[in-house]
Amino acid sequence: MDLYRLGIKFFAAGERIRPAEFIPIFHEWIQKQAFENHLLIDVHNYSHIHEGPGILLVAHQGNFSIDMTDDRMGLLYYRKQPVETLTEIIKPAVEGCRLLENDPRLRDRLRFHTDEVLVVTNDRLLAPNNDETFSTFEPRLSSALNQVLGKTFKLSRISDDPKERLTIRAVTITVRG
Helix, strand or coil: CCCCCEEEEEEEECCCCCHHHHHHHHHHHHHHCCCCCCCEEEEEEECCCCCCCEEEEEECCEEEEEECHHHCCEEEEEECCCCCCCHHHHHHHHHHHHHHHHCCCCCCCCEEEEEEEEEEECCCCCCCCCHHHHHHHHHHHHHHHHHHHCCCEEEEECCCCCCCCCEEEEEECCCCC
16 A cells, blocks of 8 residues: 555643644744755644644645644644655654644643554545555554554544545553553
8 A cells, every 4th residue: 555645643732722823833944944854835824713724834745733623732744745654754743743842932831642643544545444444554554653652552443434534543552560
């Protein structure tokens, strides 16, 4: 499966931050070209859309957004260009979380969970929302998450509705000893 049109979302913890606070940070990322192998282009404010993309940072390779879907704020990275491995999709999202957590304007107010991740396929042709696609994709995604985050995850489909995009919830497995 040559799937690369994926979104990965890390959920935010801490106090609720107004989406507009991310606009100057994203503009600064553009000025500094803060991500390796990404051409950062523009910022759009969609915070007026209920449970929408919030603040969107457009890049040639993929888009970053402060996503508000299901009233759960998080950083969502959607890959638009082909990659060799799934880790190349996860790493920019993790880096974006790290940059936001360390930004002096947000420090001590924002943290991202790495024990729950949402992965959304954005290609219904290559990745229809069915058992076969999930079974094929699950071991690759599980391995990539483990490689980047150093944790073992249990993956499950959010919905089995074929009209919906394949969306996978990954939650860390707690080992009791």
